[in-house]
Amino acid sequence: MSGATPKSSYWAGFREGLPFLLVVMPFGLLFGVVATEAGFTAVQTMAFSSVVFAGASQFAALQLMVEDAPTLIVLVTALAVNLRMAMYSASLAVWLGDAPLWQRALVAYVNVDQSYAVSINRYEDRPDMTLPNRIAFFFGAVTPVCPMWVVATGLGIWLGDTIPEWMALDFAVPICFLAIMAPMMRTLAHMLAAVTSIVVALVLAGLPFNLGLLAAAVAAMMVGAQVELQMSRRAAA
């Protein structure tokens, strides 16, 4: 696109990022409520959302912490949830790899599902975009979403105690996870990986330290990778 400036790219990114507020606000709010319910102080909850900055892994960690899981198990499980971001990092590096280190360091901090998805679409649609425009677009896309994640967490802390028992908040976390997971079922490989994860986790539920979940995750990743391999071989044949 000719005539695009970093400024116009920033606002283009901002507009693309705006709709994600609808997803981020309720999640952040819920995290504030659930963490407070679990016994976190307001400072701890706010720190959690701003330091870790990754909703699904925060909920995963919180769930295990409520069950008194050992620190190592909490960390391994929650980091595994975030491992997909290494993929995002790799595919962004193709487009942003030549930017100055401080810019890449900042991009990494706000490299979340939404900003990644919006930006990579834009870069692939318009391969002739200049590097400063790409960077500006990325930061535009995160501007509406990222600060509001922390603000929404704060709102959740504030609302925490006023939520009545009939709202069955205990089930808010499973509902959130299911809603995040559903759109991930993109291919047969994803579905079979998910089924493997469920079956192994249920069968091994009795193992201590949530080791069953780790075994389930490893088995499911192997199934996903194998199915993908078989499908691409079949497609090639």
Next chain:
Amino acid sequence: MTGAYIWGIILALGIGTYLIRFSFLGLIGSKNLPEWVLRHMRYTAVAVLPGLVAPLVLWPAATGGQVDPARLCAALVTFGVGILTRNVIAAIVLGAATLLGMIWLTGSV
């Protein structure tokens, strides 16, 4: 939960997550990661989340680990709507409505 436990996890998880996000952006030569590693990484999220959720859905703590029709239906509706519409908010709203509706109908929390 002690403060040390909570703060330790916040810090370690924050640093670990940042390093994951920075990994390839930080050391540009990224593209040469072996294909089999990338292939496994594509499935990490779908490998962890379902296994985490399944026991919470089948054996909810709120009912002392007994299968609960309200929570089971809510889970199925959430996931079904999510798959059909690919809309996270619609899935949450309809799932929550199912849960509250069933609790109201059966009169138990």
